[in-house]
Amino acid sequence: MTAIKHALQRDIFTPNDERLLSIVNVCKAGKKKKNCFLCATVTTERPVQVKVVKVKKSDKGDFYKRQMAWELRDLAEVDAKDASKENPEFDLHFEKVYRWVASSTAEKNSFISCIWKLNQRYLRKKVEFVNVSSQLLEELPKAEESVPSGESQSVAGGDEDALDDYQELNAREEQDIESMMEVCEYAISNAEAFAEKLSRELQVLDGANIQSIMASEKQVNILMQLLDEALAEVDTIEGKLSSYEEMLQSVKEQMDQISQSNRLIQISNTNNGKLLDEIQFLVNYMDLSKGHIRALQDGDLSSPKGIEACINASEALLQCMNVALRPGHDKLMAVKQQQHLFSELRDTFARRLTNHLNNVFVHQGHDQSSTLSQHTAELTLPKHSPLHRDLLRYAKLMEWLKNTHREKYEGLSRTYVDYMTRLYEREIKDFFEVAKIKMAGTTKEAKGKFGLHGSSGKLTGSTSSLNKLTVQGSNSRRSQSSSLLDMGNMSASDLDVADRTKFDKIFEQVLSELEPLCLAEQDFISKFFKLQQHPTITPPLPEMEDSDGGVPSRMPPQAEHRHSMSSEKDMVRLMMNKIFQSIETELNSLIALGDKIDSFHSLYMLVKMSHHVWTAENVDPASYLSTTLGNVLVIVKRNFDKCISGQIKQMEEVKISKKSKVGILPFVTGFEEFAELAETIFRNAERRGDLDKAYVKLIRAVFMNVEKVANESQKTPRDVVMMENFHHIFSTLSRLKISCLEAERREAKHKYTDHLQSYVINSLGQPLEKLNHFFEGVEARVAQGVREEEVSYQLAFNKQELRKVIKEYPGKEVKKGLDNLYKKVDKHLCEEESLLQVVWHSMQDEFIRQYKHFEGLIGRCYPGSGITMEFTIQDMLEYFSSIAQSH
Incomplete structure (x- = not known):
């Protein structure tokens, strides 16, 4: 193990300026035994870093390599598994738990002991040792031995040998030993002589050292005296420093008090600033000027300046009432009082505004009614632009009332609608009466025509004489009532172009007067009552029903888009329906009258009504006008279809x-x-x-x-x-x-x-009847299979019979027959179409064709007979020309 330790120190840790203190041969628990070494190391430079390094032998087995390293400060726990029994297993708890099995319990204990000592010496955060014997956990000596120059301190001064059995020479020591050995050539061959020489030199040096020390006694005494004086000065300085420290301590306490006071002052200032912000917020947003209060309470609602002042005051009041209060503001008494004041001002002004607008409606109504007499004799509708102009000054106040008092706003809306309904009903009724009078005409003849016919296009008298038309002679044809011009069972002489042009102008005037009236009123309602009137989806032009009486292919716009319109659009539509409820009825009545006078009027009405519907759709697809005219257009289209169906029926009944x-x-x-x-x-x-x-x-x-x-x-x-x-x-x-x-x-x-x-x-076939029959028989025989040159051998069609038939039609007889034919054709044809000459010329061409055909048959069926017609083509041309000129 020592050799391995030295090899690891030399190859791995010395190049990294580290010292290896302990080593243990381990393998991972529960896996195949792949041995490695755990090493406890310290750096040679300060600050000292303590690590646990995992070293593994290379795959080739000839050198060791550093595989992993952990900082000792990251070690949380060392678990020896069992403190009483020998057990080679132990765990190291870094960021994860590493489980190891040592090659021997002694190596494990030595490694854990080294880790404990390093932990005690270098780390503030102590590692927890679990299941470790107390004998291993020994306190490090307080005294620390210094390590040689250039190296880090040892783990424990008294236990240096226990941590490090071998200490490597540094470079200087190696150099001194080599120089000494070079002086003595026998140092390697005779170690004892070399040792004795070294001993003698050591003794000489020791003696020299002692003599030098004794010679420098005086300098030592002087040095000791200077040290004593220095110690005295140090004591003096320490005393002064102590006094300064006491003074600074008092200053520190005072500064702490000042800092505390400043902090309290800062908090107070912050609170005061926040309080000031809250007060300014309430004052700025919940304070209503005295001028606004006077305008709301007593402002003049009839003058432009007074109205403007009331508008500004109402807007300021609405802003104050709608301000977003912060949490806790609603509990302040001042805020509650302001809110109560605002509510009273709102209710007071709402009552004043409602009463004033009601009076304005009534006053304007009387002024407008007084002008109705000016329009009774004219086909014009009174203009309401002055009324609208006066009321639009209150539009912003109506918007304020809509946002604050919905009930009063709706009440005013109903009042306006009720008043305008009565006013418009009188105006529209008088207007349509004038239109009907002008349409019916002022002459007795027109009035008579108006009284004769019903809306169904039938006379009140003898209807059978007109329904069952009879065809008379050509001279009296134009006097009959059987043409399509008689759309309403009236003769063509009764209704001329001038009458229809007059009706067209009247109907166009009616529609032209209604269109600006409805559009202006709808625009005023949307602006005055602040309602949306333009839909987001443009409805298409309403489809009319087909002429066969089928149902319409599309619903009217107001039904098709009812679900997509907002409540405000619905309100505009309902108000317009209520105000102009009589327009559709009066229009239908006027249309019925026009159709009653002359069914041809449905053509004019269809064109005019379609044009106005198209125009109204382009201006505003959701307007009341476009909706109403679209409904009326359906009626007009039905009348048009009924007119066409009636004419077809009259054709079918003609006799x-x-x-x-x-x-x-x-x-x-x-x-x-x-x-x-x-x-x-x-x-x-x-x-x-x-x-x-x-x-x-x-x-x-x-x-x-x-x-x-x-x-x-x-x-x-x-x-x-x-x-x-x-x-x-x-x-x-x-x-x-x-x-x-x-x-x-x-x-x-x-x-x-x-x-x-x-x-x-x-x-x-009638002038040359026998000749025609003869040649028809010839053609029949040829068709039956008889050869053309053999036809002359047939008894009924021989040459003698042919000569007999030809002799019966000499030129004089042919001309006489043609003259009779001309007279007969003249009786058949009518003068109006002038087809007599066309027919006569066609007969001439056909006669020539037949003549050539007969000659061809004679040449083919009677070859060499020398038989010819009694007249030539030139004779025929003279006959036809002379007969046409004589008549």
Whole structure:
């Protein structure tokens, strides 16, 4: 073990300026035995550091290496496991517990004893030793032996050998010994002679030392005398220092007292500063000036200066009442008194303000009522801007009342609504009476028309004569009441464009007067009562119900967004509904009157109402005006759809005369007039889609009923009825260029062309009837499989029969037949459409085509026969031209 100790000291600890004091061979408890060494070391430099170092042999086994080190001051406990029995196990409690098993109990005890001595000597914090024998725990000697120069002190002076069996020579000692041994060459070969020489030299040196000491006795005496004097001076200085210390002690006590007093003064100043801050806080935030108190108690609420003073005072009072008191302030008597004063001032001013505003409402109401007579004869609504301007001066006071006295604020709101409801009801009623009078007209003729018709568009007299329309001759066609212009069962001569323009202007004037009135009142309510009126979500334009009477695809805006609106928005809406509760009723009544006078008015109303709804939505989607007009727009759209449905029903009920030709059907010309007027009304309109849907329904009904009348016609051929009416429809659609009816325009052209061709072919078969029948038989034989050159051998179609048929139609006879055909066509066709020349020219082309076809058949079926027609193509052209010119 000693050799290992020396090796560790030399290889590991000496390079680190450390001394190895104790060593123990250990292994970890409960694991495979991997031996290592625990070493107790101290540093050679001050301050002394004591460590426990774990040293382990390298894997190759040729040298030792330092693995881990702990400071002794970090050691909390040493547990020897058993104090009475020998036990090699022990624990060291650093930041964690390390369990060790020593190679022998003696090594363990020696190591623990060294740790105990190092702990007693160098550490203030004593380590706790558990299960350690008292014999091992010995006190260190009080006397400490100094260690050689350059080395640290030993653990215990008297026990140096116990802690360190070997002391290494320092560099100087090694040098002296080497120089001495060099002088004596036989020092190594003859140690005894070398020792004797050293002994003799030592004796010589001792004698020299004694002689030197005896020679310096006088200097020693002088030195001792100086030491005695120095000791006397030291005593004197110590006495003075003691007196100074006593004086300083008294000064220290006085300074302590002064420091204590200063600390108390500082605490007092701090408390006084905090108290001053609290007082300033209460004074600054809970003190109301006398001027504000006078304004709240006796301020003039009728003058602008008085109102401004009351506004400032009310705001100052509200700030004082809403100040955030700190904990404990509410228990102060002064604070309670101020709060009581503020409550009294608040209640007093709230009563004064409420009474004054009630009087203002009544006073302004009387002044406004006096001006109603000025507007009774005009189609205008009184302006309330002066009333609003006067009341808006109190807007901030209303906001104060809303925040302080909610009940009085709501009471004023109800009072204002009740007063304004009565005022607006009178104004709106008178306004709509004037509108109805102007709409009905002042002439007796207009009044007569107003009294004749109901809202359903039926005459109070004989309705059957108009519901069951009859088709008369072409000369009296324009006098019939069967066109679409008769939207309300009134004749076209009764209601002209000027009447409808007048109605359009009146209806536009009504809407133009209502719009600024409602918007101004809603804006005033939101500002005066401090209510939010603009919603966060913009509702879309309300969808109207389809023309087939289905339910609307979207609810009105006020129902769709009711859950998303705040209570203040609801309050604005409720106030506006209450104030203007008569507007929707009066508008519906006016619309019913317009529809009663003329169902065509629904077109004007749909366009105007849609435009105003769109405008109101852009200004404020949540306004009462946009909501109300949206509801009324639904009614207008229903009237429009009912008007279209009524016209379709009249088409279906139309009857034709059996004694006269049909010509252009009344509902065809009526659709033309309807489309012309609708295109004028709906130019650049927002709801063009509604008109397009109506166009499609009407044109399909027109198509269907034209075919129905054509099938039922007895006097006029079906092809003529179809040709003339579809030509008229095609011309109308081509002229108006209605984009949504482009497919119907092409269909009308197709039907017109087909029926023109059919009529021409059928009509041409009559002048050359036998010739047509003969060649039809020839074509039939060829179709049955007979070769064309063999047709002449058929008995009924031989050359003799062909010559006989051709002789029956000489040029004179053909011209006579064509003249009769022209007269017949002229009887079939009507004058309005002017299709006679078109039909005659088509017949000419068809006749020429047939002539060429007949000649071709003759050439193919009767080759070399020399048979030709009695007339030529040039003869036919002269016939057609002369007949057309003669008529």
